[in-house]
Amino acid sequence: MxxxxxxxxxxxxxxxxxxxxxxxxxxxxxxxxxxxxxxxxxxxxxxxxxxxxxxxxxxxxxxxxxxxxxxxxxxxxxxxxxxxxxxxxxxxxxxxxxxxxxxxxxxxxxxxxxxxxxDVSALHYRVDHLREVSSNPDEQLARWDGFMEACEALSKLKKGGTYFPLENSNMRGSVTIRDVLPCMWNRGGDIFNSSSTRAVAHRDESLRGMEDFLQLFRKGYMPLMRERGSLGTLLEGKASMTISRRLSQSVLPQGEEPDFEVKTLPVPGELFGSHSYxxxxxxxxxxxxxxxxxxxxxxxxxxxxxxxxxxxxxxxxxxxxxxxxxxxxxxxxxxxxxxxxxxxxxxTVPNVMVCGTYMTVLDSTLSRLAMELAKGAWNPALLMQAMVKVQVEMDYLLSLYGE
Amino acid sequence: MALPTELLYRYHKELNQPFADSRELLVRALDLMAGQLKLDQVCFFDWTPEESLLSQRLVWRAGAAMDMEEDIAVAVGSPLRAVLEHGGVYVSQNLNYPALYIPVQWKGGGRRLAGRPETGDEPRLGALRMERLKKSWAFSSREKELARGLADELAHNLSHAELDQFNREQLNRAHALNELTGVFASSMRVEDGMRLILQGIQRYFGFDRVRLYLVSHAERKLKGELSADARGQVRSLAHEQIPLQPGVHRFADIVLGNSAGDAVTDNYRETVIYLPLTVQGKSVGLLIVDNLLSQQPILQEDMVSLSSFAGQIALAVDNAMLFEQVQELSQFDELTRLPLRRYFNERFQEEMYRAERFAQPMALIWLDIDFFKEVNDAYGHQIGDQVLFEAGRVILSNLRKIDFPCRYGGDEIIILLPQARADDARAIAARLAQEISEIRVPVPFAKAGEVRVSVSQGIATYPGDAASGEELLARADEALYWVKSHGRGGVALYSQVFAKKPSDPGLLPNPLPSKKDQPPKKQG
Structure with missing residues (x-):
């Protein structure tokens, strides 16, 4: 079998x-x-x-x-x-x-x-690292702007080497729509409208959510497309936080008791609350x-x-x-x-016929955008142009294969 | 450790055998490599220099090969990039255990994606990453040399495997096209030729969807015909009608030859193919195939095969259209657009069966145009034809959807009225008589300048007047005969004119043409 x-x-x-x-x-x-x-x-x-x-x-x-x-x-x-x-x-x-x-x-x-x-996305952080930059990490990391401030502070504090404030939990070392979705929802955006009959990834609120997440790469808070295992692990102290869909133990070696504490919080929230994928x-x-x-x-x-x-x-x-x-x-x-x-x-995302295609297209689009980011050739208009193309294609597919 | 040449020979022998595809070869090669170089993990990457991207395809670890994902952006000017471009061995500086990167370059099997420019026989590029997870176990110079040798041998075998795979696919494609030719040929003989053509293309090429639009030159439209999806299910596209004018719609522009590619078509050039269909320079339709649902790029070979087949597809489509026209001609009267007798007989049997099976009533009107022979004789067949054409038009536009008229022969028309009782039939007959009486056929050379038309109609009903189809026809004919022998221009119900006294209101008065409108009596 x-x-x-x-x-x-x-x-x-x-x-x-x-x-x-x-x-x-x-x-x-x-x-x-x-x-x-x-x-x-x-x-x-x-x-x-x-x-x-x-x-x-x-x-x-x-x-x-x-x-x-x-x-x-x-x-x-x-x-x-x-x-x-x-x-x-x-x-x-x-x-x-x-x-x-x-x-x-x-x-x-x-x-x-x-x-x-x-699996379900959450923010995991090293308590010892965050205490160096925040008097109340739980409160600061509850909101996206506080989280970004913590990233900035950590990045200044831990300058040099292969340190990044955030470990990239993406298995590919890149970015997928599954990583970005909580930020889109927290901004009031989404990939489908409420009846799953239209594609809305191109709308302002959706784009702002994507930009939030992509900022982490642009500002150098999280590694992008580096050799897997080469840098940025919480365990080695080369990262302080990670937004991951697995349990916090995933960052620790199996069976070993770490000499530091890792705490878990919801993904930092925005205007429309805090959502996990x-x-x-x-x-x-x-x-x-x-x-x-x-x-x-x-x-x-x-x-x-x-x-x-x-x-x-x-x-x-x-x-x-x-x-x-x-x-x-x-x-x-x-x-x-x-x-x-x-x-x-x-x-979660809906179980409709075109959802797999939609997520595939969004993944490859984000992957192309990540390449531009990695090459330092990022331009904010690229995201909007790419998402408008995706929306046109998906609306067409929804008209053909909608439930 | 044995000499590299012996190891290389052993490796060469192991790989020098047929593999189903390049993945199967890679799995075997990575397994052998790991054994010969005492590796904990070996990864194979695709290398895309224009995107500066190393993209992982396969990982071998602890005896198992797994598809795995890892993207590495390789900076321009970096030592890794230099090795990937110029060859050699790169020792990773980022990983905290010994790992080697070795480029692999081989000749592709000729596969290209649709919509990509022809670039010649460009080599395929990849890279191996050989890893030892123990920090202290670095690679010696001799091991690096062996690693390069193994990578070169792999490249050599990848070229062969991909070429074999390409040839097998070409052979399958040739078989498929051969079978498809049979489908196209048979499409001339079957009623649903278009359906077979679409299902054939979908099945043999394996596209997500195939759509067919046909050109209607008379209406200057591109009309949706059928669509076949990934499961071979066929749907009508009759609701899609596109004016065949420049600039109105992308599809129309493609058919008219005005499309030089636009943002939309460019965006989907790897997943959608538009194929205009022409026969002897005349556009007959547009075939669109796409892989939008699966997002799998369409291969250049499929596009070439389909394009070289376009003429045959166009011919098959044209044949199927002609077949439909012939079918229509054999079933419908060209002049009146009414079904012909043979078609009526088939339908009559079905309706009789349904009426008997479900105990439903049915009526039949036998209609005859009054003095039709005289019209022909006096004014010629052209005028006679016009009378028939107008009568046909009026009949077709005054019946219910379920009614079925037929030009039974000459000026005799039969109308089958399923689920109709005597009163329903009489009402329909009265309406037809009224509408037909308003027909005016201009005859400039006649004294009156026009011909007016009247009809005689006999009605019989099932099961009241007849117990079978034959009887029903005979009773309606008898009722018609009764009308004709009682002055024409009326409607008679069989049950009333034969079962009761002639004074009963079986005969409905009809607005008879006035004497001046009637054709002159034939001399002699």
Whole structure:
């Protein structure tokens, strides 16, 4: 059975999953699981390639994908309806409420995917570093301008070397729309209008939010497109903060007790409050796959509360079931205090057919803009021009493929 | 450690075998490299000098290859850039463990993206990053030399693998085009030729969407026909009608040959292809293929294949249009635009079946133009044709959507009225009689200067008057005969004129043409 997974824990993906699946193999020795780690980009390419030439590609039996791809994958005929394969998978009530619509074909109650794990953006900071520049970091970092002032102060304080006030948590070392969305929402912007029928990434409030985030690169507070692992880690003291969707432990070596404290706060807010980006990574079974029953068995095993908790812990993410999340959050007072508020203010992107394309286009546009930033050739008009083009293209696609 | 030449030979042998694609080759090569150089991790990057970007494609670590992402902006003038441009080995100064960058340059397999200018056989560029995660374990000069040798061997094999892959794809493309030719040929013989053409293009080329617009020269419009999507589902584009005038719409400009590319088309040049269709210099349509949903660039080879096929597609589209015209000619009367007898018979059977199956009423009007033979004889066939044309126009514009008229032969017209009872049929017949009586066909050389038209109509109903289709036709004909034998210009219901006394109001008075309007009686 072939399992297409995303690089959930970077280069550690295979070793983490191998450890997890060794237990599955003990329970189900007759089911052999082969892993293929694909990036979003290569997964997207494979899915369309498979959809076009199913006979020529070695398609997966079970697929991990971002939650907002569900509608598209169903419409492309890639996913099997889970309720038809196993009646226990026909309900979505066990998942936390914001993730439920992302399991369904929009407009129906038919379940096509289930969340495996989720992440949510937050600001993590080294208390020892921030105390050097702020008398009350929690208060100062609650707002974007206070956060920028702290970045400026830290950047002056820790001059030289490979120090940056912020560690870039983006796996690519660049910037994606998922990094930028909280800033857009905090400015009152978004990528879709409220009914998800129009693209609005070009509007002033959306552009201001994007500019907020891109300022972090422009002002040199966060590294952009540098060699991974070459600089700017909290652990080494070469960074003081990070806006990350994983738990703060992700910045620390596994099993080691740090001699400094890391605190977690919501993403610094703006006029429209403080929002986090909540996303889940769902599992679906390929329609017409040769090993559907085995795939269902694995899917159910991986998304069971115990395995969810275990895997989420391995990769410093969050379990998406209500029971799992409650167990996670109630495991410490600190977690409850920090994450109950962050998750309550979290938002997500809609599960509509064009959302995957929209996010892909926004990612490649931001990547091109990041190149300009890295080359020092940034011009504010570039962002607006690029987003107007994106809006025109997306409105057109929405007119064709809108729900 | 064995001599580099022996290791290189072993490596060469391992890679010198067929691989499904360049990824499969890379996975094997990185695995071998890691073993030979005792590496903890090896990454393969694509190198785009014009964007100064190293973009990670693949990582090998602990025996597993993974697609992974890492973007590195390489500054102009930096030592890494110098190595990437001129060759050699660069030892990373930023990572806190030993890591080497080695450029890899190979000949591409000829694949290019649509919309990109022809640049000749430019080499493909990449780089390897070989990593040892233990700080103390630096690379010796000999290991660096071996690393370069392995990179060169990889480049050599990448050229072969990509060329093989390209050739296989070309072969598949050729097979696909061959099959597509069959589809195009068969499209002449099938009713839904356009649908087959679109599905064929979508299926064989694997585009997200294929759209077809047809040129209507008579209406000077570009009319949406059909669209086939990634799942092969076909939708009508009939709601899209574009005036075929310069500057009105991008599509119209492309068909008219006035499009030199604009901001919109430039923006999508890698994901949308516009293909004007012409037959012997005459525009017949516009084919648009796109990959907007998947955002996958369209390959130059696909664009070339499709363009070289444009003539055949245009011919197939033209054939399908001609086929439709022929179909229409065989089903509809060219003069009156009314369906012909054969088409009527098919429809009559269906409607009879439906009426019987669902116990629904049905009526039939048999209509005859009064003194039509005399009009022809007195004023010629041109005037007779005009009378028929006008009668057809009036009939078509005065019926319900479900009614089905037919030119049954000569000046005889039959109208099938599904779900109609005797009263409904009589009302329709009265309206037709009234409207037809208002027809004026100018005849400049006649004394009256015009011809007026009247009709006789016989009506029969199912199941009241007849138990079958044949009976229904026969009863309506008998009712018509009754009208004609009682002075013409009226409407008769079979049930009333034959089942009751002639004095019953079965016969409706019709505004008969006055004597002066009637054609002269034929001499002799």
């Amino acid at each position: 072939l399992f297409w997974v995303l690089p959930n824990s970077g280069v550690g993906t295979v070793s983490h999953l191998t450890a997890l699946l060794s237990e599955f193999s003990r329970e189900y020795p007759h089911i052999k699981v082969e892993l293929a780690v694909l990036t979003r980009e290569s997964l997207w390419r494979e899915i369309f390639g498979f959809q076009r030439e199913p006979r020529r590609s070695a398609g997966a039996d079970i697929i991990q994908f971002p939650h907002y791809w569900t509608a598209l994958l169903v419409r492309l005929g890639i996913l099997a309806e889970l309720g038809e394969l196993d009646s226990r998978l026909s309900s979505v009530t066990e998942w936390i409420e914001p993730l439920r619509p992302h399991c369904l074909l929009p407009g129906t109650q038919q379940v096509y995917s289930v969340p495996w794990w989720m 909540l996303s889940s990574y769902n599992l679906g079974v390929a329609r017409g796959g040769k090993n559907q029953q085995e795939a269902v068995t694995l899917l159910k095993w991986l998304t069971g509360t115990e395995q969810q908790l275990r895997y989420s812990q391995m990769i410093h993410a969050f379990p998406p079931s209500t029971a799992g999340f409650e167990r996670f959050i109630f495991s410490s007072h600190e977690r409850m205090r920090t994450y109950s508020g962050i998750v309550a203010g979290a938002r």
